[in-house]
Amino acid sequence: MFKYVRVQILYPCRARCAWCSTHHKNPLFRHLYDTGVAETVHRFYIQVIRDLQPEQVFVSGGEPLLYPQIAGFLNAIADATQQINLFTSYQYSQEACDRMPFGQMPLEKIVLTHTCICFLQDRWPELTAGFPFERYVENIRTVARLPVRKRFKFILNHADLDKEIALFQERLALDHTFELGLKVINEQGGVLNRQAIEQTRDLAHARARALEQLVDGAGWGRASFMPGSLETMAPLLVDGDHGRCRYRRKPLELRFALYKADTTDQVLKYRYCPYFPSDSGYRFHIGRDDTYKLQKNFRRGDFRDHCSRCRFLTHYGPL
Numbered sequence: 614m615f616k617y618v619r620v621q622i623l624y625p626c627r628a629r630c631a632w633c634s635t636h637h638k639n640p641l642f643r644h645l646y647d648t649g650v651a652e653t654v655h656r657f658y659i660q661v662i663r664d665l666q667p668e669q670v671f672v673s674g675g676e677p678l679l680y681p682q683i684a685g686f687l688n689a690i691a692d693a694t695q696q697i698n699l700f701t702s703y704q705y706s707q708e709a710c711d712r713m714p715f716g717q718m719p720l721e722k723i724v725l726t727h728t729c730i731c732f733l734q735d736r737w738p739e740l741t742a743g744f745p746f747e748r749y750v751e752n753i754r755t756v757a758r759l760p761v762r763k764r765f766k767f768i769l770n771h772a773d774l775d776k777e778i779a780l781f782q783e784r785l786a787l788d789h790t791f792e793l794g795l796k797v798i799n800e801q802g803g804v805l806n807r808q809a810i811e812q813t814r815d816l817a818h819a820r821a822r823a824l825e826q827l828v829d830g831a832g833w834g835r836a837s838f839m840p841g842s843l844e845t846m847a848p849l850l851v852d853g854d855h856g857r858c859r860y861r862r863k864p865l866e867l868r869f870a871l872y873k874a875d876t877t878d879q880v881l882k883y884r885y886c887p888y889f890p891s892d893s894g895y896r897f898h899i900g901r902d903d904t905y906k907l908q909k910n911f912r913r914g915d916f917r918d919h920c921s922r923c924r925f926l927t928h929y930g931p932l
């Protein structure tokens with residue numbers, strides 16, 4: 614039924630990105646992994662993906678590439694989907710990077726996906742709590758040598774977007790395995806970025822209007838460009854009419870995140886788009902609820918009542 618399913622691997626991330634609130638859950642993720650609770654949740658994801666057979670799966674975290682059982686997880690879902698978008702921060706040690714079991718993964722199905730917090734050396738330390746920029750670049754280079762697709766997204770409302778893209782091209786030899794794209798807003802971390810997004814709204818709008826020029830001017834080289842959320846959200850950008858939203862109209866996406874879990878009870882939160890207010894969403898009790906509920910609530914449709922608080926429209930607004 615759903616074209617995309619998004620799941621969250623419960624394993625700690627090493628990054629400390631300024632805009633992200635998920636790394637605050639690292640101690641919890643570590644505890645859930647050590648007690649075996651994470652495995653219960655991950656098995657549930659596998660079951661849902663096999664049942665729903667989505668066109669694409671999005672695997673976030675935590676840090677999925679540090680999760681010791683990641684190859685087994687990916688192999689368990691590979692036959693049930695056409696594409697697995699695997700999020701990574703590229704912020705880990707060389708040893709951790711060298712240990713990653715890429716040889717055991719279904720690389721032909723995988724797109725390693727990354728949003729650049731800011732690809733500028735002078736801003737990088739402050740935004741990553743001091744993670745070494747050169748290590749980050751070296752990790753990308755290591756992965757770039759693998760026969761796997763790589764996707765890098767840049768944030769449309771960054772003042773120095775052109776400089777970020779130029780530096781990225783200078784530091785990395787882009788080939789046909791790279792895809793570059795733009796993210797309309799960085800919606801991670803609830804409302805952490807609200808002020809920055811609203812202050813730069815005019816710039817983002819101007820760039821979205823002149824997208825063709827922007828892409829031509831960037832000279833992506835052999836990398837291809839993919840419009841991503843700009844394309845998905847285009848109907849709403851016309852006049853902000855919720856009724857046009859693709860996420861509301863058809864079952865485009867089912868996305869899970871951890872709500873709460875311990876050894877006796879594991880509860881996930883699920884939503885049908887990336888821009889729902891952070892205090893909304895349905896709950897799913899693993900082992901108690903019927904997976905039919907995941908589809909029934911889309912059809913029932915009361916989630917649409919929250920669209921008046923759509924984060925995309927609130928922070929970014931129509932063009």
Ligand code: SF4
Nearest residue numbers: 858860886888920923
């Ligand atoms: S919250 Fe926004 S993006 Fe999500 S379904 Fe509603 S209008 Fe669409």
